[in-house]
Amino acid sequence: MAKTASNLQIDSVRLWDTIHETAKFGATPKGGVRRLTLGPEDKQVRDWFRKACEAAGLEVRVDALGTMFGLRKGRDMSKLPVGLGSHLDTQPTGGKYDGVLGTLAALEVVRTLNDAGIETDAPICIVNWTNEEGSRFAPATMASAAYAGEYTTENILARTDLAGVSVGQALDDIGYRGNDAVGAQKLGAFVELHIEQGPLLEAESKVIGVVDRGQGITWYDGKIVGFESHAGTTPMPLRRDAMGALAEVALSVERIAKAHGPNAVGTLGEAVIANPSRNVIPGEIAFTMDVRSPDADTLEAIDRDLRAACAEIAARRRVDISVDAIWRKPPTIFNDKLVDAVETAAKSLGYSNRRITSGAGHDACNLATVVPAAMIFVPCKDGISHNELEDATQADCGAGANVLLHTVLSLAGIVG
Amino acid sequence: MAKTASNLQIDSVRLWDTIHETAKFGATPKGGVRRLTLGPEDKQVRDWFRKACEAAGLEVRVDALGTMFGLRKGRDMSKLPVGLGSHLDTQPTGGKYDGVLGTLAALEVVRTLNDAGIETDAPICIVNWTNEEGSRFAPATMASAAYAGEYTTENILARTDLAGVSVGQALDDIGYRGNDAVGAQKLGAFVELHIEQGPLLEAESKVIGVVDRGQGITWYDGKIVGFESHAGTTPMPLRRDAMGALAEVALSVERIAKAHGPNAVGTLGEAVIANPSRNVIPGEIAFTMDVRSPDADTLEAIDRDLRAACAEIAARRRVDISVDAIWRKPPTIFNDKLVDAVETAAKSLGYSNRRITSGAGHDACNLATVVPAAMIFVPCKDGISHNELEDATQADCGAGANVLLHTVLSLAGIVG
Numbered sequence: 016m017a018k019t020a021s022n023l024q025i026d027s028v029r030l031w032d033t034i035h036e037t038a039k040f041g042a043t044p045k046g047g048v049r050r051l052t053l054g055p056e057d058k059q060v061r062d063w064f065r066k067a068c069e070a071a072g073l074e075v076r077v078d079a080l081g082t083m084f085g086l087r088k089g090r091d092m093s094k095l096p097v098g099l100g101s102h103l104d105t106q107p108t109g110g111k112y113d114g115v116l117g118t119l120a121a122l123e124v125v126r127t128l129n130d131a132g133i134e135t136d137a138p139i140c141i142v143n144w145t146n147e148e149g150s151r152f153a154p155a156t157m158a159s160a161a162y163a164g165e166y167t168t169e170n171i172l173a174r175t176d177l178a179g180v181s182v183g184q185a186l187d188d189i190g191y192r193g194n195d196a197v198g199a200q201k202l203g204a205f206v207e208l209h210i211e212q213g214p215l216l217e218a219e220s221k222v223i224g225v226v227d228r229g230q231g232i233t234w235y236d237g238k239i240v241g242f243e244s245h246a247g248t249t250p251m252p253l254r255r256d257a258m259g260a261l262a263e264v265a266l267s268v269e270r271i272a273k274a275h276g277p278n279a280v281g282t283l284g285e286a287v288i289a290n291p292s293r294n295v296i297p298g299e300i301a302f303t304m305d306v307r308s309p310d311a312d313t314l315e316a317i318d319r320d321l322r323a324a325c326a327e328i329a330a331r332r333r334v335d336i337s338v339d340a341i342w343r344k345p346p347t348i349f350n351d352k353l354v355d356a357v358e359t360a361a362k363s364l365g366y367s368n369r370r371i372t373s374g375a376g377h378d379a380c381n382l383a384t385v386v387p388a389a390m391i392f393v394p395c396k397d398g399i400s401h402n403e404l405e406d407a408t409q410a411d412c413g414a415g416a417n418v419l420l421h422t423v424l425s426l427a428g429i430v431g
Numbered sequence: 432m433a434k435t436a437s438n439l440q441i442d443s444v445r446l447w448d449t450i451h452e453t454a455k456f457g458a459t460p461k462g463g464v465r466r467l468t469l470g471p472e473d474k475q476v477r478d479w480f481r482k483a484c485e486a487a488g489l490e491v492r493v494d495a496l497g498t499m500f501g502l503r504k505g506r507d508m509s510k511l512p513v514g515l516g517s518h519l520d521t522q523p524t525g526g527k528y529d530g531v532l533g534t535l536a537a538l539e540v541v542r543t544l545n546d547a548g549i550e551t552d553a554p555i556c557i558v559n560w561t562n563e564e565g566s567r568f569a570p571a572t573m574a575s576a577a578y579a580g581e582y583t584t585e586n587i588l589a590r591t592d593l594a595g596v597s598v599g600q601a602l603d604d605i606g607y608r609g610n611d612a613v614g615a616q617k618l619g620a621f622v623e624l625h626i627e628q629g630p631l632l633e634a635e636s637k638v639i640g641v642v643d644r645g646q647g648i649t650w651y652d653g654k655i656v657g658f659e660s661h662a663g664t665t666p667m668p669l670r671r672d673a674m675g676a677l678a679e680v681a682l683s684v685e686r687i688a689k690a691h692g693p694n695a696v697g698t699l700g701e702a703v704i705a706n707p708s709r710n711v712i713p714g715e716i717a718f719t720m721d722v723r724s725p726d727a728d729t730l731e732a733i734d735r736d737l738r739a740a741c742a743e744i745a746a747r748r749r750v751d752i753s754v755d756a757i758w759r760k761p762p763t764i765f766n767d768k769l770v771d772a773v774e775t776a777a778k779s780l781g782y783s784n785r786r787i788t789s790g791a792g793h794d795a796c797n798l799a800t801v802v803p804a805a806m807i808f809v810p811c812k813d814g815i816s817h818n819e820l821e822d823a824t825q826a827d828c829g830a831g832a833n834v835l836l837h838t839v840l841s842l843a844g845i846v847g
Contacts, residue, residue, distance in 0.1 A: 108659065249696070251689050263682070279667075291703075293701050297700060402658075
């Protein structure tokens with residue numbers, strides 16, 4: 016059995032077909048996917064995933080935040096299951112691989128073990144985490160964060176989207192508010208396969224990224240209050256133009272992130288003018304910012320510089336600028352033993368690989384705070400993600416799934 | 432009769448009450464008015480205005496663009512009527528006086544003449560122009576522009592709002608697509624009373640602004656196309672961030688307008704990010720700009736500087752920036768004879784006054800291209816307009832209406 020297992024390979028054609036079968040739920044004209052968490056398309060893919068798990072002999076359970084767990088029994092049920100998976104929700108104009116690859120590769124691992132008749136010593140649990148993207152409800156990775164104890168379930172259930180719909184209501188609307196308490200499904204470890212969403216692996220022609228760190232993230236909600244007045248009759252010196260202030264804030268976050276480079280990034284991704292009209296000077300603008308760095312001290316320094324810049328802009332332009340850090344995710348250090356297991360699997364399978372830092376936040380980063388966790392990256396075309404043009408090859412997706420398979424086998428153990 | 436007429440005064444209490452009676456149509460919690468052109472609140476105020484005109488013995492006619500004309504017969508009907516009026520539509524968060532004062536003061540002039548039993552030689556025609564604001568449909572002052580021959584009626588009827596509703600459809604929806612051809616109601620002159628919407632009269636403690644010029648206006652529709660990508664994994668140097676480009680465009684229009692000061696102004700009033708998400712670098716942003724100057728050459732120079740700035744920003748940031756001038760209004764020179772008539776009326780009534788340039792576009796600016804026209808300004812608090820805080824005093828509104836009354840009498844002639 017051991018020899019068979021060491022030669023075991025997932026079915027990359029089946030994995031590829033599965034990815035493209037689910038891509039129809041929320042498919043966009045440009046070839047991307049729009050599957051906002053807990054919306055009608057998310058319900059479609061969840062129903063599909065539940066059926067697929069049951070067809071693979073898994074016991075499917077759903078927790079109070081809609082996260083789906085599919086358990087494959089091991090010989091020794093006293094051992095905690097090895098978790099593997101990712102998420103099936105997408106950005107408003109997202110791609111076919113972000114999250115989907117890791118979730119369906121986990122399903123492919125189970126199908127491969129079933130076909131080979133392999134029993135593991137510890138059980139295996141595949142997971143579809145609710146709302147990884149954070150596009151509809153903040154924060155991102157909210158379900159895995161609650162699983163890790165960062166938020167209470169009640170706190171997350173009360174979060175609302177722009178339409179005022181709460182997470183609890185959205186769960187009920189699609190019938191995915193489960194009976195299990197969040198955290199009830201214990202895991203002994205967690206491994207997540209994901210596309211890199213960056214340019215490094217492709218640039219260096221590496222197939223596997225052995226992820227050893229994750230960037231820390233700070234999300235800001237900001238608001239500028241100037242004074243709304245007539246665009247034709249208000250002399251330039253008398254203006255308190257919220258748009259002029261927003262422009263300087265946007266250029267400040269860009270400048271400050273570069274100053275703390277090369278690994279820090281800063282983005283002003285949302286800005287909404289209150290009562291916009293082409294002949295009215297904007298009086299109020301709400302905006303959001305996203306700042307990341309793999310170093311905690313750098314995140315602190317950027318926060319200080321950003322607040323100082325906003326204070327200077329506000330005073331000079333006679334407007335109010337409020338900046339509220341609504342979410343702080345510390346940098347992640349993944350578990351050495353698991354990172355080594357991923358690297359060993361990649362090497363034993365003969366895949367070119369490199370250690371890499373995750374620029375994006377992932378559910379595995381939350382899991383890493385409570386159980387040994389690791390991640391596996393595969394390249395995506397031009398490093399493009401959160402975009403309908405997001406692309407990856409069948410070969411790379413298959414390679415990642417094989418590394419996931421053998422990492423999980425090394426952790427769960429094989430019944431010889 | 433002549434003596435009576437020279438002492439004639441409008442009823443400032445009645446005018447004030449009328450202004451506040453109509454302010455209930457679209458009243459906002461903050462004390463302003465939201466009465467977008469051809470919407471349900473506009474229908475309410477139009478129905479009210481029609482009844483008031485008929486009660487004052489006027490023959491009300493509506494043209495194909497919904498502009499309302501109330502004719503008061505003169506002794507010599509072979510003479511063209513003296514037109515007076517303004518508009519009853521408002522900004523999305525507008526005030527109680529912008530446009531309303533001039534329209535209701537015209538009604539007050541008729542009521543005053545009726546009460547005094549004064550017949551004029553030439554007829555008098557009070558007007559409520561459709562869509563002066565341009566907030567729902569571009570361009571602003573579209574009905575008076577069509578009246579002046581700047582656009583065909585068909586061209587204006589086909590304009591659509593953000594919801595895709597055409598002007599023609601909106602007119603039918605509220606029952607104000609009239610039978611008269613645009614321009615059928617000929618006028619011999621046009622006088623418009625309006626709040627200044629700027630700070631000068633108040634700053635110099637003047638009651639009446641004798642408007643001799645109007646600023647030229649250029650409206651731009653702009654679009655920035657960069658590349659949408661992941662906010663966490665896209666290194667700063669590789670970004671094509673549409674928000675960074677928008678920020679530089681906003682600061683450029685501000686800088687360029689100041690450089691061509693003191694009378695030029697430039698505003699970026701609208702900006703909409705496509706598919707906004709806090710962890711996605713904006714890939715596409717649509718925006719609008721409003722540029723004004725009383726000097727035609729200055730408008731041209733600003734246009735050149737603005738396009739040069741956008742070209743430089745686009746090249747440096749590797750994004751596309753398109754800037755389309757969708758509307759160009761040349762500076763207005765009001766009719767000397769009428770401007771003198773306004774000044775004479777102000778002086779004879781003993782009101783402090785000064786010559787002034789209109790910073791805003793007005794229906795009178797369009798009329799000035801086809802008939803002798805003039806405007807009368809009164810102060811508004813802190814120069815604030817296009818804002819719910821817009822305010823003016825009963826005394827100043829009454830003074831403006833008295834100047835309007837005597838200007839109209841001097842043009843229409845009194846039957847002695």
